[in-house]
Amino acid sequence: MKTLLTLIFSLVVLTAAAQGKNYETAMTAALEKMKSSETVANFQEAANTFERISMTETKEWLPLYYASYSIIVISYIDQDVNKKDPSLDKAQQFLDNAFKIAPNESELYSLQAFLYPSRITVDPMTRGMEYMPKMNAALDKAIALNPENPRSYYLRAITLFNMPEQFGGGAEVARPHFETAKEKFDKFEPESPLHPNWGKEINEMEMKKL
C-alpha cells in the first residue's frame, strides 16, 4: 500500500514539475529567440512559438503578451498597409485573451498603447482622431496600475517625439517623458526572468536623438 502511494505521489509531483519546467524552458528559449529577432520571419516564428505555448498554458498571460508583442513589432517593420489590419486583429485577440487572465496587469495596458499607433498608420486622417485618445487612456491606466512600469513612459515619450509640433508633439515636449522613462528603467526589476523587460536600450537610443 505504502509503495502504491509513493508511486502515485511521485508520479504526480514529477509530472507537474516536468510540466512547469517545460513551460519555463520553452518560454526562456522562445524569449531568447525573440530577443535576437530582426526580420519579419524571425518575429513571426517567435509569435508562433508563443501562440503554441499559450494554447496549452491557458492560465498564463505571458505567452499571449509576447505573441501579441511580436505581431505588433512585425506591423511596424512591414510596410504593406493591406496586411496590417488582419495581423493587428490577431494581436488584439491575443491581448484580449491576456486581459481575461490578468485584467489588472499594467504591462497589458502598455502593450495596448503600443498597438494603437500601428492602427493609425493605416489611415492617419480618419484613425488619428479615434486612436490617439484611446492610446492615451491605455497609458493612463497602465501608469495608474503600476507607476513603476517604465514602458508606459517610454511609449508616451516616443509617440510625442514622432508627432509633428503642430499637433502638440516634438522633441522638447517628449524630453521629460524620456527622462522619467530612463529613471524608471534604471530602477526596474522584472517580477521574473519571463516578465516583460524590454525598452531600456531603445529609450536611451532615442534620447540621443533629442
Added chain:
Amino acid sequence: MKTRLIILFQFLILFAHAQVEISGVVQSETGSPITGVNIFIQGTYDGTTSDSLGVFSFKTETSGEQTLVASCVGFETYGEQLNLSSNISDLKIVLIEEISELDEVIINAGTFEASDKKKSVVLKPLDVALTAGANGDIFGAFGKLPGSHTVGEEGRLFVRGGESYETKTFMDGMLVNTPYYSKMPDLPTRGRFSPILFNGSVFSTGGYSAEYGQALSSIVALNTVALEPETKSSISVLSVGLQGSHAKRWENTSLSISGEYLNTALTNKIFKQNVEWLKVPVIVGSTMLFRHKTSETGMLKSFASFNYDTSSLLYDNIEQLTSQEVSLGNKNLYSNTTYNEMLNDDWMIQTGIAVNIDRENMDINSDNIATSRNSSQLKLTLSNYSVKDVTTTFGAEALVYKYDQDIDMDGNFNLSFDNNLFAGFAESEWKVTKSFALKAGLRTEYNSLINEINVTPRLSAAVKTGKSSQLSAAYGKFFQNPNDDYLKFTDELAPETSTHSILTWQYKKDSRTLRIEAYNKNYSDLVKFDEEFSVEPGNYNNTGSGYSRGIDVFWRDQKQFGKADYWISYSWIDSKRNYRDYPVKVTPHYVSKHNLSVVYKQYFTKINSFISGSYTFASGRPYNNPNTPEFMAGKTKTYNDLSFGFTHLFYLFNTQTVAHVIVNNALGFKNVFGYNYAQTPDNNGVYQSQPIVPGQKRLIVFLLSFQL
C-alpha cells in the same frame, strides 16, 4: 530498494519517449508557398513555422493518433489526424484563403455607405465632411455621388429622376422631417446638421430596407458618434460668422454642446451678389449631444438642435411682372433620444423617440404665410440572431404629423391637416454562404388622413462573382403620401408609388473600387392637377405616372495616406413623367441626362496640409418656354463647376489651429439653372423671360479653428 526501482522506472517512462519527425510543405490553393504558418500538434508545444518556401519540419515526442494544426492569418485553420508511429515526410498542406470581412458578400445594390468601422465601404465619414464644392454640407457631398442630379437653385438632394421631397433623412434610425434650412425662391438651401456629428452614413439611391418608408426615391441614414473620445473645446472664426463647441467626457458618459452664429454680410459685400438683399441671411444655431454607455452593449443617445434663420430680399418676380419684398424666418427644433441594448446573446432592442417642431414665416410684400410642421415619432425595433447566419428584424413605428398654415393674402385662410401613420415591418437577411446572401422584407403602413393600409415587399440578394467582385440586385415597392402642398387642400388623394429594380456589379481590390449600377424605376399615382394652388379638392387626382432608368458608374482609387485619392462618378438617366399640370409625359426640369463629378483629395504630410478639389458637370436641363408650342422643350446650357478646399494645420498662440479655405466655382463659369417666364405675353405677344442664376458667381469662405 523496491521503491527506488520504481522511481527509476518512472523516470524511464517519463523521459524515454520516442521522437517522431514531421516534415512537409504548406501551399495555397494556387500552389504558391505560404510562409509564416504555425504548424503544431494540438495540445503540445511541439511545432514550427514554415519558411519562405513553405517548407517545415519539426520533432515531437507525442505518439499515436494526434491532430496536426496549421494556422496563418488570412487563411482558414487546417486540421489533420495523423498517426505518429513513425516519421512523416512530404506532407502537403493546402490552406484555403479566408474570406475576410473585406471580401465577404454584401448586399449593396443602391447603397453607398460611409463608415470608419466597416472595411467593406467605399467612403469614409471624412470624405463626406471634406468634399470640395460641398461646403461641408452632407447633402452637398452626396450630390457628388452617382444617382443624384445637380440642381443648383435647390441645394437639396434630387435622386434618380425623383423630386427632392422623395428623399427622406434619418438620424440614428429616427426621421428628421425638416433636414434643410428654409429656402428663398430660386436660391439654394443646405442641410441643418454638420457632417462632423456623424461617424457613419448611408446614402441609398433605391431598393432600401423595409425599416424605411414614406420615401419614393431615396434615404439618407445618418449615425451620430458614440461617446466623445475626449474632453475638448474649439472656437472657429469664419468669414461668415463664429462657431464654438465644448465636449466633456466622463468614464461612460459624454456631453457636447455647440453653438454658431452665421452672417453673410461681409462675403456678400466682397462677392458681387446677383440678388438684392434687404436683410442678409443670418443663422443662429445650437446642438447638444448626450451619450451614456449603460452597459457593455447598451447605449443611450440624446440629441437636440435648435436653429433660427432669417433673411429678406427683393425678388424680381417675372411671372407676375412685379418686384416683391420677400422675408423669411424659420425656427426649427429637432430632438431625438435612442436606446440600444443587447437583451441577451440572441436579441437586440433599439428604441427611439423623435420630435420636430418647425415654424416658418414668409412675408411677400404685405402678405404673410405662416406654416407650422410638427412631427413626433416613436419607434421600436427588435433584432434576432438566434439562427446562425440569419438576422431577423421586426419593428413598429408611430408618426404623428400636424400641418398648419395661416395665409393672410386678400383675406385670411387656414389650411391644415393631421395625419397619424402607423407602420410595422419585418425583414430577414440570410447569409447562405460566404458568397451568397438573401434579404427579404415586408412593410405595412396605415395612414389616418387618407385612411388606407398598404403592404410593400422588399427583396435583395448578392452573389460573389470572384474573389474581388460581386453582383447585387434589389427590388422594392415604395409608398409616399402626397406632398403637404396638396394634402393641405384635399385628403381625397392616395399615396404616390414607385417600384425600383436595381442591378449592381462591384469590383473592389485593395485601394480600388469600380461600381456599375443599372436601374429601372416606375412611378404611378403621382399627383396631377389642373391649376396650381387651387383650393378646390376636385382639382387634384392621382393619375400621374412616370419612369426613370439609367446607369450609374463609380470609380475610386484610394491610395495610401499621403498619396492621391480620387473618385469619379458618372450618371446617365432617361426619365420622363406626367404629373402636376404637365400636358404630356416629358423630362422634368430638374433632370439632366448626364451628370459627372470628379473629386480629388490629397494630404501633404510635409506641409501638414490637405487639398481637395472637385469638378462637376451636368448636361443641360429642360425648361418650358411658352413662346414655343412644344411643352418643356427648352434646354439650358451645360453646368460646370470647379471648386477647391485647402486645409492647413499649424500652431498659433501655442494652440492647435486649423485654417481652412474653400473656393467655389473658381473659374467663374456662368451657370444658368433655368428660366422663369412671364405668365402673360407683352404687347408684342412675347412671354418675357429671366434666367435663374446662382446667388453669386464665385464664393470664397475662410475658417480659422482653434482647438483648445
